[in-house]
Amino acid sequence: MNMLQACLLLSSALFCIGLVTALSRSNTILVLLGIEIMLNAANLNFIAFWRFSPAGSAPATGVIFVLFSIAVAAAEAAVWLALVIALYRHQQNIRLQEATRLKG
């Protein structure tokens, strides 16, 4: 198994862990954590493809993509925390199970 395959396996595993975390946790902060892990799995993919793949010998496209996506993830975290605070003000906790006003 070469290094690229190992990296891809690792990133796939991270993506699955993140997905399961995001789907199964009821604490909104932990859900954000899961989404961030999924994003970082994709980032790892970009770096791995850029570093190891013969096709990725072009200029530093993969790395630049990762830099931007880290910035996007930071912006996402900021918006998410603002929304979590907005929810906390109304229901005094951040459990997703209790956010059930909208249904039908």
Added chain:
Amino acid sequence: MTTNYPELFCAFAGEASLVLGMLVVLGYDLTVGRKRSPTERWQASCILGGAALFSALVVGLRVGVVGPVLGGEFMLDALGVGTRAAVLVLAGLTLMLTAGTARLRNPAEFVAIVLLAATGFSLMAVAQQLLVAFLALELASLSLYVLAGFDKTRPESAEAALKYFLFGGMSAAFLLFGFSLLYGLTGSIDTSAIAAALAAQGSSPLLSVALVMVLVAFGFKAAAAPFHLWAPDVYQGAPATSAALIASASKLAGLTFFVRLLWPGLGYATGDVALRHFSPGWLAVVALLSAASLLVGNFGALAQSNLRRLLAYSAIAHAGALLLGVMAAGTAGPAPLYFYAATYGLATVGAFGVVAVLEAAGVGPQIADLAGLYRRSPLLAGCLFIFILSLAGIPPLAGFFGKFAVFAAALNFGGLASVTGWLAFAAIFLSAVALYYYLRVLKQALVAPPAPGADGRIAVPGAAALALLLAALLLVVLGVFPSLLLQIFS
């Protein structure tokens, strides 16, 4: 690649004016506006924001169709220019409705975020490179999450924004992962280079995974079943004008972005849905999404008693028809899809505008609360009549022609006895189901007498009335003269 900065500035002067307008709105409110009354602040912010949108629209139309910009990173073709103009018009209508109806705090912030979202939409419409497309999508999405949660006084708004973010964040992660696999397979993030590399190397399991990941994000953005679960909650909980923007401009920009990615970029992996020579590809997956959306949307809407949720399920049903247009874009070009999505956006903004005016006047969100609208406010009832009939696809309104163009293109795409042909027939039959729930709304508004105790007149603010009349007029004009919009494609 040499960067031609004057050319780049020319092509993106519209976006520059949007960002500049955002800064002006915030700066004005911070310095002059904070000493004024809330009404004056709303008016000033909306006028400044409207001016920025208008100048962006004028600049964008003056640049016109110039083809690839910056070595093909952006594509200012007819679809791009048309989508840009349409999202700016939709955002402008949203601002006019907000000016008349919203009683939110922080007017300047609301307008600034609408402008940021419009910047994201208009970049999504022209981006041809994965990185720019991803950034534009995230700019638009993050702005929309904030807009959905803007009403801090209502717990529903916070909950809607949280649910929207939960689905949106996960779909962004799926999209990024799919993009990373595409980059790994082809070594490039340029749509044209990806297409060339995929044609050279053939299909692979990795490509299928990448396709599925990208399509999950697409399904979310278009509110297609089974990724539709956020839509009813967000449409119900968000402030009405935010919901209008989420339902209209965001959908149009997302469809443009994905039709650009799927046909020219991933055209090799299209697959075939004809019965004799079926081969796997994204076409089959999109057909499944389309069928599921048509069924879930139309039958889900039957059970709704809340007008906003009804509009959400109708949006899901329309997403099914729009996905048909995405499939048919292979042979018919994007013109039918664009026309459908743009006129659907107009009708939805109008319908949510009516909801916004009603809620500002204290009329409840249920369909039953519409009773006697024709007496309480003939203007609202008349506009609602046009919007709902356009959504249902009744001639001579624009919704009919959009449906007609998309279904005709879908029938042409694979012939009658193909999956797209069947889907087009299913969509036509389900339009009859749709007519039932649309007419239920109109029956309450136009026929039922006002409930006792709730028969006072409803005052419609000037700006909102203007926006509603403008949207209704556009729907009628585009329905009678569809070539006004379609001529940019010829």
